[in-house]
Amino acid sequence: xxxxxxxxxxxxxxxxxxxxxxxxxxxxxxxxxxxxxxxxxxxxxxxxxxxxxxxxxxxxxxxxxxxxxxxxxxxxxxxxxxxxxxxxxxxxxxxxxxxxxxxxxxxxxxxxxxxxxxxxxxxxxxxxxxxxxxxxxxxxxxxxxxxxxxxxxxxxxxxxxxxxxxxxxxxxxxxxxxxxxxxxxxxxxxxxxxxxxxxxxxxxxxxxxxxxxxxxxxxxxxxxxxxxxxxxxxxxxxxxxxxxxxxxxxxxxxxxxxxxxxxxxxxxxxxxxxxxxxxxxxxxxxxxxxxxxxxxxxxxxxxxxxxxxxxxxxxxxxxxxxxxxxxxxxxxxxxxxxxxxxxx
Amino acid sequence: xxxxxxxxxxxxxxxxxxxxxxxxxxxxxxxxxxxxxxxxxxxxxxxxxxxxxxxxxxxxxxxxxxxxxxxxxxxxxxxxxxxxxxxxxxxxxxxxxxxxxxxxxxxxxxxxxxxxxxxxxxxxxxxxxxxxxxxxxxxxxxxxxxxxxxxxxxxxxxxxxxxxxxxxxx
Numbered sequence: 001x002x003x004x005x006x007x008x009x010x011x012x013x014x015x016x017x018x019x020x021x022x023x024x025x026x027x028x029x030x031x032x033x034x035x036x037x038x039x040x041x042x043x044x045x046x047x048x049x050x051x052x053x054x055x056x057x058x059x060x061x062x063x064x065x066x067x068x069x070x071x072x073x074x075x076x077x078x079x080x081x082x083x084x085x086x087x088x089x090x091x092x093x094x095x096x097x098x099x100x101x102x103x104x105x106x107x108x109x110x111x112x113x114x115x116x117x118x119x120x121x122x123x124x125x126x127x128x129x130x131x132x133x134x135x136x137x138x139x140x141x142x143x144x145x146x147x148x149x150x151x152x153x154x155x156x157x158x159x160x161x162x163x164x165x166x167x168x169x170x171x172x173x174x175x176x177x178x179x180x181x182x183x184x185x186x187x188x189x190x191x192x193x194x195x196x197x198x199x200x201x202x203x204x205x206x207x208x209x210x211x212x213x214x215x216x217x218x219x220x221x222x223x224x225x226x227x228x229x230x231x232x233x234x235x236x237x238x239x240x241x242x243x244x245x246x247x248x249x250x251x252x253x254x255x256x257x258x259x260x261x262x263x264x265x266x267x268x269x270x271x272x273x274x275x276x277x278x279x280x281x282x283x284x285x286x287x288x289x290x291x292x293x294x295x296x297x298x299x300x301x302x303x304x305x306x307x308x309x310x311x312x313x314x315x316x317x318x319x320x321x322x323x324x325x326x327x328x329x330x331x332x333x334x335x336x337x338x339x340x341x342x343x344x
Numbered sequence: 345x346x347x348x349x350x351x352x353x354x355x356x357x358x359x360x361x362x363x364x365x366x367x368x369x370x371x372x373x374x375x376x377x378x379x380x381x382x383x384x385x386x387x388x389x390x391x392x393x394x395x396x397x398x399x400x401x402x403x404x405x406x407x408x409x410x411x412x413x414x415x416x417x418x419x420x421x422x423x424x425x426x427x428x429x430x431x432x433x434x435x436x437x438x439x440x441x442x443x444x445x446x447x448x449x450x451x452x453x454x455x456x457x458x459x460x461x462x463x464x465x466x467x468x469x470x471x472x473x474x475x476x477x478x479x480x481x482x483x484x485x486x487x488x489x490x491x492x493x494x495x496x497x498x499x500x501x502x503x504x505x506x507x508x509x510x511x512x513x514x
Binding site for chain 1: 346348354355356357359362363366370371374375388391392395396399400402403407408409410448449450452453455456469473474478480491494495498501504505508509
């Protein structure tokens with residue numbers, strides 16, 4: 001029996017089971033006391049005099065907003081909210097991926113337990129590890145938690161209407177932005193993202209269709225350095241495909257490009273990462289493998305969770321193939337020459 | 345509506361959209377309970393109790409959490425408490441096993457569960473395949489390391505493949 005057949009067989013086993021509707025009795029038997037609202041403390045010391053000065057204007061503006069809001073149908077309002085929710089969701093992937101590149105902390109990348117003396121291989125495996133981590137982050141994107149608010153309450157970023165917080169495992173960041181829609185499903189976006197307590201401005205464009213989403217952002221690292229990130233997601237039946245690309249620019253010169261592709265089918269993922277820098281292309285491939293491919297005489301600790309087959313192809317270099325055994329707390333990289341094996 | 349919007353209403357005792365919320369989440373709660381208790385009547389009791397607890401303690405709920413997993417954790421804890429209480433009363437294991445709901449709708453599902461001896465393996469299979477939880481979320485729900493969760497899942501899958509595969513091919 002193939003894995004896909006088994007998965008579908010188990011999944012369909014509950015199709016005929018109906019869940020009773022107890023919603024009315026649950027409400028009838030629930031006892032909850034509404035908490036009184038507490039006073040909101042204003043952090044901005046200038047708020048009070050500013051608020052008094054603008055009270056008249058705010059009053060008039062509020063009346064106008066209420067008038068405009070009431071003239072919208074409830075269907076339009078819901079659709080707008082859904083659209084902005086999708087924009088926030090896609091932007092959240094970009095923000096976390098940027099965090100991987102920009103942030104100086106990498107608390108979630110599995111740390112080296114033991115390394116051998118081959119420095120060049122150690123350095124290479126350090127890169128491999130970070131690419132694998134980003135791919136896994138894309139694959140596990142449902143673990144990305146984002147909180148989107150249509151009303152930015154942070155007065156330090158008052159130029160921006162929307163605010164969003166994003167987190168994945170122990171990484172978290174905030175961003176503030178404005179969205180302008182052009183055609184039905186196309187929009188432009190501009191804002192600031194805070195990574196390691198530093199503000200980075202960004203701007204970009206996106207498009208939302210039924211089962212496809214696309215967004216491109218340019219983030220300014222300094223006056224001359226910038227990163228352009230692009231994220232595409234395509235969903236079909238039992239398959240999901242993520243394409244994420246990152247380009248580093250110095251002024252208008254492209255310095256490096258990295259492209260990630262994550263294909264998920266029947267809960268199995270394969271990854272491909274292609275890096276182009278200084279006319280050298282390096283391609284990394286990762287695919288779940290059976291441990292039957294491993295040398296049976298190889299001595300490894302038992303209890304690994306899964307086996308990944310990896311391959312590195314680099315311009316003018318020999319291909320490098322290896323296995324990665326995934327343990328609870330570390331990865332074991334296994335190369336053809338046993339003395340090259342690395343724990344990382 | 346987003347889940348944060350549902351919760352905001354519930355905190356104000358506004359349950360106008362509770363049915364919608366219930367329809368979205370009740371499958372997760374029910375099968376969490378059923379996987380442990382293997383009895384539809386008891387699972388229905390836990391289903392109701394879970395929502396009541398969720399609503400009564402709604403002020404403890406923090407926005408941004410995964411609501412499905414949160415509800416599953418409540419249901420799981422209640423189910424385990426009930427199961428342990430029942431085990432003390434019913435000492436004959438055969439009677440506990442016979443409490444599987446034997447209606448036709450449950451036949452295939454119960455058969456699959458019966459192939460797995462370990463309760464935790466059954467839970468993991470339900471959480472991942474039936475309820476689409478990630479392994480990270482499952483590890484949090486059952487309070488086990490991620491690695492152990494993955495290892496158990498693969499082991500359970502292998503067992504099911506062997507057992508179901510035999511019957512499937514016949």
